[in-house]
Amino acid sequence: MFSDDQLTQNAFLGGRLTLFQPRDGYRAGVDPVLLASVVPARAGQSVLELGCGAGAAILSLLTRVAGMQGHGVELQPDYADLARRNAALNELPLDVTCADLSTLPNALRQQRFHHVIANPPYYRSGAHSQARDMGRSVALGGDTPLATWVEVAARRLLPKGYLHIIQRTDRLPELITACEGRLGALEVLPLTARPGRAPDLVILRARKEGKSPFRLHAPQILHQGDRHTADVESYVAEIRSVLRDGAALKWPDAR
Template sequence: MVSKPSPDLTRDAFLGGRLTLWQPRQGYRAGVDPVLLAASVPARAGQRVLELGCGTGAALLCLGARVPGLALTGVELQPAYADLARRNADDNGIAARIACADLRDLPGELRDSYDHVLMNPPYFDRARGTGSRAADRDTAFGGDTPLADWIEVATRRLAPKGRLSVIQRIERLPELLRAIDQRLGSIAVWPVAGRAGRPPGRILLSAIKGGRAPFVLAAPLILHDGPEHGRDSEDYTAEIRAVLRAGAALGLNH
């Protein structure tokens, strides 16, 4: 049963309509990035998954829609977003435990071991930039929690051989790698570029607790066909269109 609408919210379709999410009309709104993050996670039924900073649940629920039978847990700092994540899980019939908490002080019941931890940390260091007009959007894009703390918490929650999956701005890759250094191994990075020949703006990163494989910098993942930006929503590459419209997994070599 779908919950009642609100004038402050929109109900948006993801994965070609397989998933619908309530999102604030103003403030942070999930787009392509959490869908790509979910598609990069090679989870299997029966595994335990934790998302740090789950927002309205976009990445966690996209993953749950693709892989039934996961034990899903999301942690979100902002109460309004945590409430929406619960509502979205219920409305889509996906079992997920959502906790409103600071990731640096997780409730005891969440201090378990997980096969996968995924996260889309704020893209900007608030100390280095200016805030946005909406306080919740400011928290989503520019957080107070250092990136190193996100990695520390993720590492503690990962089971041996558990996998961390991250999407982040490419400018923060050095900071991300410094935080991961000597904590996780088998690191692989996929740059994400809007078009072939254009500089990538995002990276997808995978790392394994106890992994020993050498570092891999993969070829860029290209979002759009053609040389120029035009009607971007209609010219995704076949691989990306399958992810966004059909809920396919990304064909990354983990």
């Protein structure tokens, strides 16, 4: 368990959410907040996050949408404990199970959720420079295949439930292949830093028992201007509203 001197306390969503994070371990950036912002959740629904870490994504969602019930699964005991601590700090309804997502305990395997979200490691194990901190190393490059993340998510979803997953663009083919026979109505929202640049990340939306055809949306641009010119915040208005006001990011051509 992290000691107090190993942690920092950081404000998210313009101060609506406060998170303890390891000073030297894995620290959440904007990606989990963006992931949470596109989930079409409403009060009374439930959400499961696979690999919840310290809770940045799921607690952002529970902050934005009051009246939901959250459950997180986290492999690393120190981070699972930190997610519980962050939920208590913010008085948010989150239960956390410390387990490998491929071997979930029976009690959790009996549950189904309206939404599943995930921010899996962006690199295949061994495909990135090894981080000195073990927590950060696991977060960047895990041993569990993306297909397993999708399979577990599909099993935990209620009929018509949604999966949202954020991942590097070059791993999108793996995600699409993993959804075959499990999830349908696939939609992809690319995320690009600036106009004219290739997207580095994508958010995949998929639905249990979905039948609609595949849709590839125009990229969501994160920053104003075609290049970074000064050490100041340059987010476009809709992204700034997500990060600072806890707003939802409108899914393009919502149906």
